[in-house]
Amino acid sequence: MYHRGEKSLAVPMSEPNGTEALDRLMREYQQGSLAAFEALYRALASRLRSFIRTRVGHDARTSDLLQEAFLEIHRSRHTYLPGNSVVGWAFGIAQNVVLRHRHIELRRARYEVPTDTLEPEAELRAADLDFHPLQEALSKLAPDSRATWWMRHIEGLSFDAIARRLGIAAAAVRLRCSRASRALRAALEQGPGNE
């Protein structure tokens, strides 16, 4: 019996680590049982956490990736073939999530320069620049777009961090930033006073 009691399942409350018990839970989860998902989470989370941690290091991202792995497990629950190892299947999905994370990190590292690696001279030169046109262009942006662009390009937050802060999807943040950058570029190319 599960703590929610949403569906009556003949599965013990203790962690179902046996292959058959996990397989049975997975079948019930595929049939739409939330209680089965909860039981699977309890059975798999610690193993998946260790699996992810060993691949991404002792990183705060482990928790994020664990959640992402469970989201992917949920989306891909139809890919579990009854009778096969649930743990192997879940690890396969976690591996997929980790590889995707690495790919995104590599791509990000290729294009982003951490601010602490900038040379002081570069910062000094930046201080001499005239930011009035930029401020003027920024003031013309919609408040949401301006805030998103600011957090991304001035505060240097990641898309995911901004998404969490604003309570929207990371993809929406990317879109807003991209549109705001385009609008700013257009405004700066037009020059001050040209509407």
Place this chain on the structure above:
Amino acid sequence: MNEGNIPASLLNHVRADLQPVTPLPAPSRRLLALVPLALILLFGPPIHWGWRENFALLPSWTTWGLSALESFGGAALMGLALRQAVPGLAVRTRWMGLAFAGAVLLFASVSLTTAHMLPTPFEDASSWSRIAWECVFMELPFALPSLAISAWLVARALPTRPALTGCAYGLAVGLMTDAGMRLFCAVDQPSHVFAAHGGVILSGAIGGALIATLIERVKYRWLQMRGGLDARGS
């Protein structure tokens, strides 16, 4: 951290989208569904474009036998790709590498054996490139739909290494298409077979890798757009 506590956002996400799902059929059963495709690729080109003029001069084991062998090799590779696409069933990369090497070896052996049995040099060397392009364009109407069907079957699962999986089904489609094309194309000169027919197989492998990678990226972007990753970190 207490792993028993499911983050509320994750739980809400799951609760909101908990309709029953039908598990994918096993890779072997999905491969069986591809048998008609393999048969179309084997019989389609010669029936549609005509049988090779020197068909009767070759022993049947070099025509039907080797084509069936090549088609079977392609189907086996397709089965491997379908298996590779299911989480937890993926085989090691080195085994995939061996399978790729085996596919290339199979194509080379079949082509060289046929060339050895009945050498057919070009009568007119200037027509080499024209005939090569003809073969390429005659293979495409069969190869492209097959590639699309394979891509769809793989995309329904979740390949961990999409490029590798795509390369496998592209190579498989290429082999199965060549199995039919060699019953149509009467030119067995290795330079033609390796450049034109082999070129289609290679393009299939590269195209498959690109298509599978692209599909997985689009799937991921689409899920992000749907807000599927909002649960992270909350």
